[in-house]
Amino acid sequence: MTQLEYLNIGKPQPRIDGMAKATGEAKYAGDLKLPRMRIGTLLGCPHPHARILNIDVSKALTLPGVKAVATGMDIRGQKYGPFRSRRDETGLALHKARYIGDPVAAVAATDEDAALEAVEQIWVEYEELPAVFDAEEAMREGAPLIHEEYRTNICAHRGFNFGDIEEGFKASFHVREDRFSSQGLSHGALEPRAALARFDASGKLTLWTGTQSPYNVRQDLSLVLGLSASRIRIVKPFVGGGFGGKGGLSAHEIAASLLAVKTRQPVRIHLTREEEISITRLRHPMSIYVKTGVKKDGTIAAQYVKCIANGGAYASTSLMVAYNSGLTFLIPYRISNFSYDGYVIYTNRPVSGPMRGHGANQPRFAVECQLDMIAADMGLDPSELRLRNATQKGDTSVNGLVFNSCELSRAIQTATRVSGWNQKRGRKEANRGIGMACGGFVCGARAGSHTASSSFIQVDEAGGVVLSSGSSDIGQGSDTTLAQIAAEELGLSPSDVSVISGDTETTPIDPGTFSSRVTFYAGNATLQAALEVKKLLAEIAAMYLEAPAEDLEFKDHKVFARGVPEKAIPFSKLAQMAVGFGHGRSIIGKGQWAPQNTQFPDKNTQYGNVSGAYSFSAQVAEVEVDTQTGEVKLIKVTIADDCGQVINLLGAEGQAEGSVSMGQGHALLENILFGDRGQIMNPSFLEYKIPTALDMVDVSFHEVGSPDPCGPFGAKEIGEGLIISTVPAIINAIYDAVGVRIKELPVRREKILEGLSKS
Amino acid sequence: MRASRLGQRLFMSGRRIWLHVNDEEYEVEIEPHKTLLEVLREEFDLTGAKEGCGLGSCGACTVLVEGEPILSCLTLAVDVQNKPIVTIEGLFKEGHPHPLQRSFVEEGAIQCGYCTPGMILSAKALLDERENPSPNEIQEALSGNLCRCTGYNKIVKAVQSAMRRPS
Numbered sequence: 001m002t003q004l005e006y007l008n009i010g011k012p013q014p015r016i017d018g019m020a021k022a023t024g025e026a027k028y029a030g031d032l033k034l035p036r037m038r039i040g041t042l043l044g045c046p047h048p049h050a051r052i053l054n055i056d057v058s059k060a061l062t063l064p065g066v067k068a069v070a071t072g073m074d075i076r077g078q079k080y081g082p083f084r085s086r087r088d089e090t091g092l093a094l095h096k097a098r099y100i101g102d103p104v105a106a107v108a109a110t111d112e113d114a115a116l117e118a119v120e121q122i123w124v125e126y127e128e129l130p131a132v133f134d135a136e137e138a139m140r141e142g143a144p145l146i147h148e149e150y151r152t153n154i155c156a157h158r159g160f161n162f163g164d165i166e167e168g169f170k171a172s173f174h175v176r177e178d179r180f181s182s183q184g185l186s187h188g189a190l191e192p193r194a195a196l197a198r199f200d201a202s203g204k205l206t207l208w209t210g211t212q213s214p215y216n217v218r219q220d221l222s223l224v225l226g227l228s229a230s231r232i233r234i235v236k237p238f239v240g241g242g243f244g245g246k247g248g249l250s251a252h253e254i255a256a257s258l259l260a261v262k263t264r265q266p267v268r269i270h271l272t273r274e275e276e277i278s279i280t281r282l283r284h285p286m287s288i289y290v291k292t293g294v295k296k297d298g299t300i301a302a303q304y305v306k307c308i309a310n311g312g313a314y315a316s317t318s319l320m321v322a323y324n325s326g327l328t329f330l331i332p333y334r335i336s337n338f339s340y341d342g343y344v345i346y347t348n349r350p351v352s353g354p355m356r357g358h359g360a361n362q363p364r365f366a367v368e369c370q371l372d373m374i375a376a377d378m379g380l381d382p383s384e385l386r387l388r389n390a391t392q393k394g395d396t397s398v399n400g401l402v403f404n405s406c407e408l409s410r411a412i413q414t415a416t417r418v419s420g421w422n423q424k425r426g427r428k429e430a431n432r433g434i435g436m437a438c439g440g441f442v443c444g445a446r447a448g449s450h451t452a453s454s455s456f457i458q459v460d461e462a463g464g465v466v467l468s469s470g471s472s473d474i475g476q477g478s479d480t481t482l483a484q485i486a487a488e489e490l491g492l493s494p495s496d497v498s499v500i501s502g503d504t505e506t507t508p509i510d511p512g513t514f515s516s517r518v519t520f521y522a523g524n525a526t527l528q529a530a531l532e533v534k535k536l537l538a539e540i541a542a543m544y545l546e547a548p549a550e551d552l553e554f555k556d557h558k559v560f561a562r563g564v565p566e567k568a569i570p571f572s573k574l575a576q577m578a579v580g581f582g583h584g585r586s587i588i589g590k591g592q593w594a595p596q597n598t599q600f601p602d603k604n605t606q607y608g609n610v611s612g613a614y615s616f617s618a619q620v621a622e623v624e625v626d627t628q629t630g631e632v633k634l635i636k637v638t639i640a641d642d643c644g645q646v647i648n649l650l651g652a653e654g655q656a657e658g659s660v661s662m663g664q665g666h667a668l669l670e671n672i673l674f675g676d677r678g679q680i681m682n683p684s685f686l687e688y689k690i691p692t693a694l695d696m697v698d699v700s701f702h703e704v705g706s707p708d709p710c711g712p713f714g715a716k717e718i719g720e721g722l723i724i725s726t727v728p729a730i731i732n733a734i735y736d737a738v739g740v741r742i743k744e745l746p747v748r749r750e751k752i753l754e755g756l757s758k759s
Numbered sequence: 760m761r762a763s764r765l766g767q768r769l770f771m772s773g774r775r776i777w778l779h780v781n782d783e784e785y786e787v788e789i790e791p792h793k794t795l796l797e798v799l800r801e802e803f804d805l806t807g808a809k810e811g812c813g814l815g816s817c818g819a820c821t822v823l824v825e826g827e828p829i830l831s832c833l834t835l836a837v838d839v840q841n842k843p844i845v846t847i848e849g850l851f852k853e854g855h856p857h858p859l860q861r862s863f864v865e866e867g868a869i870q871c872g873y874c875t876p877g878m879i880l881s882a883k884a885l886l887d888e889r890e891n892p893s894p895n896e897i898q899e900a901l902s903g904n905l906c907r908c909t910g911y912n913k914i915v916k917a918v919q920s921a922m923r924r925p926s
Contacts, residue, residue: 014864014865015864017872019864022859022860022861022864022879023847023848023850023856023860024807024808024847024848024876025848028809189871189907190871190905190907192810192811238871240809240872240873241870243907270810273813476908650867650913651867653867654867654909657909657911657912657913658870659910661911662907662910685816685817686814690905691910692902693898693902694899694902696911697910
């Protein structure tokens with residue numbers, strides 16, 4: 001779709017940190033070492049719900065090698081959490097523990113063996129309390145309260161009412177009501193979380209941590225420790241994947257910090273996989289009730305949705321999940337009468353939090369499956385039904401979302417054409433099926449606190465360019481994307497740009513990596529910084545080229561007046577003249593950016609344009625079902641994606657392929673199993689199965705976007721929006737293959753066989 | 760590194776062993792219950808091998824011993840004395856990356872990079888053994904190395920392109 005000629009934008013760009021990672025040189029938090037470093041480890045509560053009567057650490061402290069023990073009593077500040085209105089965590093439990101594994105204490109010792117031995121010698125006296133594990137049970141009157149101060153286990157409730165659903169259902173030709181459910185999932189980033197804390201003689205705390213949001217971690221750590229944020233520095237080394245899991249402040253970061261303060265020695269804590277799965281965050285298990293009415297032509301007349309999610313013991317980002325689960329309905333399709341109730345419920349289970357798609361995945365699965373069921377009821381082609389409802393450019397949704405760019409119709413048409421939809425649909429080959437689903441996603445929802453991204457760019461006297469961005473590359477490749485953006489504007493190659501990112505002391509403020517916001521926000525901030533640098537350099541170049549500064553072009557490492565490329569100054573020469581002996585100036589550009597057209601959703605009505613742009617996509621999945629064993633094999637996924645102007649084609653394809661793989665896991669393989677005391681029964685990769693190389697799916701990726709007016713070079717998001725439609729596309733393909741409708745995730749073989757025996 | 764807890768205090772005394780790592784011989788004193796992964800990371804500062812699970816189920820700790828990919832989190836260091844060990848750091852020779860390292864970068868086979876060292880070493884063992892493996896054989900050979908970012912497509916592509924690249 002590229003209309004303009006770019007040097008770097010839209011091209012496949014190998015990542016700038018690729019060789020550091022390929023050679024093992026890249027250091028992750030758990031690889032870092034400091035002199036006199038101590039190793040920390042956590043102690044978890046063995047009960048699902050218990051009052052902590054006493055913690056006796058005296059024996060542990062006498063063991064050889066043990067340097068310090070920290071408990072909830074050491075936390076002097078207030079509780080923390082991503083939402084000001086619901087700060088309910090202390091990291092190390094204070095007075096009460098709320099799930100099996102809830103950290104209650106931590107030890108620092110000279111080595112890991114000593115630390116592990118010491119945690120077993122911490123004697124905690126508990127008074128067990130009645131516990132509740134099921135969300136709908138926890139909602140009932142009289143259920144044990146997880147957090148007494150809120151007087152209810154309803155952690156979050158968001159309601160939307162737009163148009164008139166009563167009238168809408170009355171005017172409907174066909175109405176369906178269905179219940180769907182989605183399981184708990186683990187992010188499965190290959191790097192378990194790790195952090196290294198140092199408290200120096202000046203009273204400053206430095207925490208190197210594998211995080212998605214250094215600035216947010218600093219803010220919350222400041223609250224918990226009662227230490228001014230200006231005395232805390234958070235540094236993000238290389239991060240081994242996040243997918244939402246490494247977003248907020250975590251118990252091990254608090255524990256390492258407390259122990260470093262106590263011992264005045266550096267303390268590192270590296271979670272085990274078991275801890276990573278059990279005591280960080282999970283995707284919300286959710287029940288979704290959808291009632292949809294359509295007119296005779298298939299257009300949606302009314303929709304009512306109720307979502308009930310199990311939030312586990314602490315709020316994390318559940319307030320946002322309760323909103324996002326409703327929001328997702330109003331992005332890809334035009335719905336004028338819509339009503340929604342979304343609940344996230346506290347229970348005595350491990351904590352649910354943000355994970356790629358952030359509350360959109362579960363309801364998207366429900367509604368995309370139900371649309372197919374409606375299409376089947378009415379004898380319509382599912383792709384045609386979607387086309388008739390598709391959001392169009394220029395639309396404003398009933399809840400105020402403004403769609404300045406949208407190519408969903410083109411995405412549906414492309415996906416059907418390229419995948420061979422018409423030739424393959426309707427079981428043309430035995431036990432093979434094809435299914436479709438659509439989706440749309442925000443490009444960074446308006447955050448309640450700090451929301452803008454910022455960048456600095458400095459040019460040195462040799463023409464070297466250093467970009468400093470507060471954003472976090474956690475593996476998705478944002479450092480490379482930002483380098484491409486800066487390089488494009490300055491007429492350089494991405495490899496000419498050094499990127500420093502994710503450090504609260506050396507990079508400017510940025511909320512971090514979540515809500516699929518980095519390219520859109522930090523990309524624009526970087527573009528702005530690059531434009532300022534360009535302006536400063538152009539003023540100087542203009543004197544030598546005898547042309548107005550605004551007529552100068554920066555291209556191929558040179559600067560010249562438009563139309564006169566033969567009379568050019570090399571970029572490095574210009575830098576030397578500007579910074580070095582010629583003019584002696586500082587060439588520094590700064591950018592800070594947030595979209596102007598967004599609002600926080602209204603407290604009462606939930607009306608408001610929460611994002612500066614929205615991505616759209618259509619996906620077609622092809623599966624083969626073994627009718628003897630019930631096994632489903634995902635063969636191919638075709639994606640037509642409107643992510644605006646692609647910046648890095650290699651990165652975009654990587655996000656698409658990774659999303660398909662994670663969606664495949666969600667639909668077919670992964671399932672966090674909870675025991676009768678709410679404990680996780682499969683906290684390892686042996687039992688919690690993520691896709692392997694043998695599960696690899698053929699992914700056919702097609703860009704169908706047009707540049708968004710607000711995005712940097714017209715770019716939108718691609719990190720989160722795609723996974724949400726992979727799951728329903730697979731489920732719809734299973735139906736096409738064997739006529740079995742799955743409404744509970746993950747797909748289990750016995751469900752397929754049971755369905756087959758009925759048909 | 761919970762997997763190393765067995766016998767933790769019983770063998771406190773160190774033991775001198777010889778390890779042959781990345782073409783060099785070292786004498787180290789270690790506790791006998793230490794895994795190869797712990798020794799490589801703690802004694803040699805070779806942190807390219809990662810711990811992703813500690814149970815031998817993710818492959819992030821893969822290194823080559825006598826050319827074979829092994830899970831260093833399940834291998835005791837004392838068991839690989841005097842056997843040639845190659846870690847990811849040993850593949851980058853005299854400033855020259857191995858063809859697999861180059862193709863992984865160029866094909867976009869790396870995202871977060873945490874699985875990359877193990878993945879490249881498993882691929883190297885395969886290519887050292889077979890000249891022209893099929894895509895399916897590549898998938899098979901890498902099936903013990905988990906990757907959560909890429910969906911494996913670009914990893915398989917990178918191995919194929921390294922096959923065509925002169926070393």
